[in-house]
Amino acid sequence: MSIPASLASRLSIPVIGSPLFIISGPDLVMAQCRAGIIGSFPSLNARPLAQFEEWLQRLNTELTPSDAPYAVNLIVHRSNDRLMADLELCVKYKVPMIITSLGAREDVNAAIHSYGGTVMHDIINDKFAHKAIEKGADGLIAVAAGAGGHAGTISPFALVQEIRKWFHGPLALSGSIATGDAVLAAQAMGADFGYIGSAFIATEEARAVPAYKQMIVDSSASDILYSNLFTGVHGNYLRPSVVAAGMDPDNLPDGDVSTMNFGSGSASEAKAWKDIWGCGQGIGAIDAVLPAGELVAKLVREYAAAKARLLGAPAIAMAAE
Numbered sequence: 001m002s003i004p005a006s007l008a009s010r011l012s013i014p015v016i017g018s019p020l021f022i023i024s025g026p027d028l029v030m031a032q033c034r035a036g037i038i039g040s041f042p043s044l045n046a047r048p049l050a051q052f053e054e055w056l057q058r059l060n061t062e063l064t065p066s067d068a069p070y071a072v073n074l075i076v077h078r079s080n081d082r083l084m085a086d087l088e089l090c091v092k093y094k095v096p097m098i099i100t101s102l103g104a105r106e107d108v109n110a111a112i113h114s115y116g117g118t119v120m121h122d123i124i125n126d127k128f129a130h131k132a133i134e135k136g137a138d139g140l141i142a143v144a145a146g147a148g149g150h151a152g153t154i155s156p157f158a159l160v161q162e163i164r165k166w167f168h169g170p171l172a173l174s175g176s177i178a179t180g181d182a183v184l185a186a187q188a189m190g191a192d193f194g195y196i197g198s199a200f201i202a203t204e205e206a207r208a209v210p211a212y213k214q215m216i217v218d219s220s221a222s223d224i225l226y227s228n229l230f231t232g233v234h235g236n237y238l239r240p241s242v243v244a245a246g247m248d249p250d251n252l253p254d255g256d257v258s259t260m261n262f263g264s265g266s267a268s269e270a271k272a273w274k275d276i277w278g279c280g281q282g283i284g285a286i287d288a289v290l291p292a293g294e295l296v297a298k299l300v301r302e303y304a305a306a307k308a309r310l311l312g313a314p315a316i317a318m319a320a321e
Helices: 028-037 049-062 083-092 106-113 127-133 156-164 180-189 210-218 240-244 267-275 283-287 292-312
Strands: 014-015 039-042 070-075 097-100 118-123 139-143 171-174 193-196 224-228 235-238
Touching: 014 028, 014 039, 014 292, 028 039, 028 049, 028 283, 028 292, 049 083, 070 083, 083 106, 097 106, 106 118, 118 127, 127 139, 127 156, 139 156, 156 180, 180 193, 180 292, 210 240, 224 240, 224 283, 235 240
Parallel strands: 014 193, 039 070, 070 097, 097 118, 118 139, 139 171, 171 193
Antiparallel strands: 224 235
């Protein structure tokens, strides 16, 4: 595995809590880090810019060296007119890990490396993985089929094996991971971390409305809809939220990527992420709204049980032909 020993010793389970647009905030991130996983949030969740600095000050002050580190997600897409201001604050406060999305830039990576920070870049295919590493990312987040939000369509088995043919650095896997068993399966495939997002929407610290959390609890994989209508980029969403917004989920038109505007907080963006609720396919395992710490503890128990089950299973002898 390619997890540094100094980091592994601070984790109760090899998991990164993915940055949830609008939903992740300092309360959720600190609960995740204190429970022993890497917590993260998108910088654009903090509006205005001054609030982002307040959040960084709070995380740097209240988290201790024994807690897991935190990460900030930077949207590198050209529509994000706050990118450079957010990057400057990340450098100022020496954010331990940066997760870059929707583009890879050498100057952003160099700025994070200037103080010893780590850059993980999310990708949906092997082509983009190569580009990210060529431009200086330290690690990759393989966003496979079934992941929440902006997701790819490639099987996690295929995506991980293609990346591991040439890349041996830190690798996280995203896509329907909501149990400790699935985290262990991700490692068995060759990933270092499970990347879990949707399960943390249904936690007490998440900044999601109660109806959103309850819909996570009540829904399963068959309730997930894949569409590019809402932001111009394909993503997975809760079908009941589309119905509640007055749309026919089986007859949605195609979206336009030019409408994506992360920097301005436009009306279309608010519609996409506040009324139409993103979610991955792994939520069939979520049956209650819990404190984030309890969810992590549950993942840890499941992970240990799955490992013990595999270690205790009899080896299967294959007859030689």
